[in-house]
Amino acid sequence: MKKNGAEALMQSMINQGIKYVFGLPGAKVDQLFDLLEYSQDPRTPKLIITHHEQNAAFIASGIGRLTGKPGVVATTSGPGVSNLATGLITATSEGDPVIALGGQVPRNDVARLTHQSIPSKELLAAATKDSVEVQDANNLSETFANAYQTAIAPKAGATFISLPKDVLDDTVDTPEIKPVTPVQQGSADAALIGQMAAKLKAAKLPVILAGMRSSSTAVTAAIHALLHRFSIPVVETFQGAGVISRDLEKDYFGRVGLFRNQIGDAILKESDLVIAVGYDPVEYEGRLWNVDRTGEIINLDSIAPEISNDYQPDLVIQADIAKTLTALSQSLPEMALSADMVAHLHQMQAHFVSQDAVPATTDGHGVHPLAIVRALQDQVNDDTTVTVDVGSHYIWMARHFRSYKPRHLLFSNGMQTLGVALPWAIAAALERPDQHVVSVAGDGGFLFSSQELETAVRLHLNIVQLIWNDGHYNMVQFQEQAKYGRDSGVNIGNVDFAKYAESFGATGLHAETPEQVTAALKQAFATDGPTVIDIPVDYRDNIKFASTLLKDVLN
Template sequence: MDPQNGQVNTAELLIQCLENEGVRYIFGLPGEENLQVLAALESSSIQFITTRHEQGAAFMADVYGRLTGRAGVCLSTLGPGATNLMTGVADANLDGAPLVAITGQVGTDRMHIESHQYLDLVAMFGPVTKWSSQIVRPSITPELVRRAFKRAETEKPGAVHIDLPENIAAMPVTGKPLKRDTKEKTYASYHSVNEAAAVISRATNPLILVGNGAIRGHASEALTEFATQLNIPVANTFMGKGVIPYTHPLALWTVGLQQRDYISCGFDRTDLVIAVGYDLIEYSPKRWNPDGSIPIVHIGSSPAEVDSSYIPVLEVVGDIPDALTEILRRADRQGKPDPYAIGLRADIRADYEQYSQDDSFPLRPQKLIYDLRQVMGPEDIAISDVGAHKMWMARHYHCDRPNTCIISNGFAAMGIAIPGAIAAKLIYPDRKVVAVTGDGGFMMNCQELETALRVGTPFVTLIFNDGGYGLIEWKQQNQFKRSAFVHFSNPDFVKFAESMGLKGYRVEAASDLIPMLKDALAQEVPAVIDIPVDYRENLLFSQKSGDLHCAM
């Protein structure tokens, strides 16, 4: 090809388009059908991160997109490489993280017959993405890439898929990337803002429920001011942590457990829920509004989803910070916060603090997370995997800032923590990053610790070690009073870490964790801390939840 005359092959034009989109990293694996793309990357400003499994690559792109708001990019070959990619792609799509997945494919001359490793990837990725397409002619590459990124990053963000046949990748083409659009904000109507202000002013015991959409919309400052000036308590979803600082006197911390908790009493008492950036996929409204009787004001960048338990009396659709600011200007609410809500916060905080001096061993999950919070700064990042520990992270790991505790609660895929921590450390090399995982989730993508070492992303992995799939056992015990098929044995995690050139630690007393964690975070290589955990607390919490009575 002759780049000086503007002629390149399709793969080279694709990489030019990705550079134009501001892509810094592509996570993936090499394959026979993506050789042209890999060759083009050799002279690119984009860094290719070779991973050990396509699922890890997709999770890295997923968390990269969620933390930056710019689409993370992952690459696989066809067939089994593409199917391996799908779990992480689906996770990004349901969690609202912008992601562009690129797959290699057989040549177009082989698609009409049964062919080695050939699957219709456009059709396969369709149900787990916002959009899935194939580059069928070299000349359409700039349009297709621009559309992919626009679709991925437009609210509500999600995953898109581009399929590139190997013969198309090698074809000559003359073209250039399309200019990126300037995103224009859309603003809520004056009518909806005025009506919302009136409804909120009339409410006696309003409650704010804030979700991940408020983080995506950069609404933290506006939301905190809104709640403070109007004296309205705030509960956040798993994915809305840090929108309001957990130390704020009106913060009621996290809602979303599949069982009743203190915050459930707040929903029982409220006469208005102000849902701000709330995604129904995070926490079904049937859990907090089962009969649809609680009036709801929906404030979001897109209209409310349809649900029989989520029928707003009013929708304020547009830029979230602007909507909150304009409603605040018009609201006439002079009352103090409900004394019951203030008492509720005191109960929640007392429950949290009671584990600060707990010295039992194996560690209770509450104590483990309490100690983790003491070591992590306000800007540091914890990435939670999925399992019983996720429930405790959601309930007990509290945040000062948005995007400092990443929890997947849309698709909720196990194995995300270690790949996600790699992405977080690439974006924020000066922050402490901790991957919090169970022993089940750890073994699903622990191979990516080699990737972390190779690319120079030192973070700490905390393993909640109970020798089983703790969340499933918790549910089995609740439903059947017994468990089945959930137990397994583990390797020696310290030796495992050391065999990879990492630092390995094992907690043998409750007092070990904080000094070990500080030491591990100071290392120049990734570190793994094996922590025996006492999950009897799961059933004790369920019992306490079942006995919870709200004093009205």
């Protein structure tokens, strides 16, 4: 039985195990959308319509980050494709596998100045790992299979397929590609394992810097096994959040990102051997944490590192991270740091933990960030997924909120893209439906993607949306004040987000004191469907982010 291109593409998605397609309809892709909507095959991906193509791409990237398998977004031609750019470049920067499908005008119109004709492939080439335009319907399935493989290969990221309308209409004579077999890497060889072990044994203060590619289940388990054999400090990047489990909390020495004034920065500088595991410079450049260090660096990753004047590892190992760490653990005897070093680290950690204390504020200026973090920490469990948007709130969350499972606390720290939290929460609620998902945003970032509240309501997703509301783009504001003594261009007015939520059919709550935040969270976790909690936040302590922990702080 012959098929057309749209039918072959849908079957290709089925073959590769795609569960969802997010996007917006349009004339160039309506045949594909019709098939997805009315297919009788239970394996057909569920079509989920969003309110903006950028948000659809964010949801797809959330699927990619949570599962390690590509999320799929599909849009029509012209602006439908161009609206994908921010979502795809964020996914590519931050290592999240995505396949984007963009409608295109018929092939004989691509070079003409016709309705919605844009150079889609060329436009998105800079935002993706690979961008192609299909010229023959018989190539659709192999193009999709290659896009899938490219998206998940290290470093994971986005791929784009431009689909001329007449290609989707054409007859397909070739069979669809079968499920793609993941490309496997091997462990580092015995000689390299020996070099790693020798350096580790000789170091006085070895430290693991756990980066974005340390957050897979296999790599995290291998790190845990190593720490049970040799207890050493671990510093997480924002995307490495959750690598340290609750039973290994004694080895947790904070996260690094943005401003160089955290305990993680201090211990990295002091370390005579940093083992960078799955570290990507887009998370936190070497010029910020590797300043005036004299210690060595081992770079263990599935990809080759980017070499710069600020980052020149002494030993580079490109191999399967989990297999290599497992081999390293098996080659080591049980070891321990010196008693003096353990005492020193304990003192550093006690000071670090003391910074989580909630200050007493009763002057009506809003709820202190640490009070919000504490209330949320008390409400969630280790399996709760928390997505965090970009803004001042994400600095507080990254520094003070604990997470004990990888890919359960999500940040955008490569592109620092506003608007990701709610779309990522939608992805998490779809993939992890057994309990509530928490989305944390500022008022400015929330409004970037807040129209997807309707999507969450329509899908009846149990999402708790916290909005730290101060009427400003505060992350910019406090830095301007630190630099110039004044701010500019940051006032965005005030919105009653509880009423806003109710207009979408969600539950809306106000919480103006720490006690009310706690009560609102309890109510939200007991409520079916999305709940939005509007919290006036007191950001007066943000100026402390510009303070110096290290003398050579770079702001």
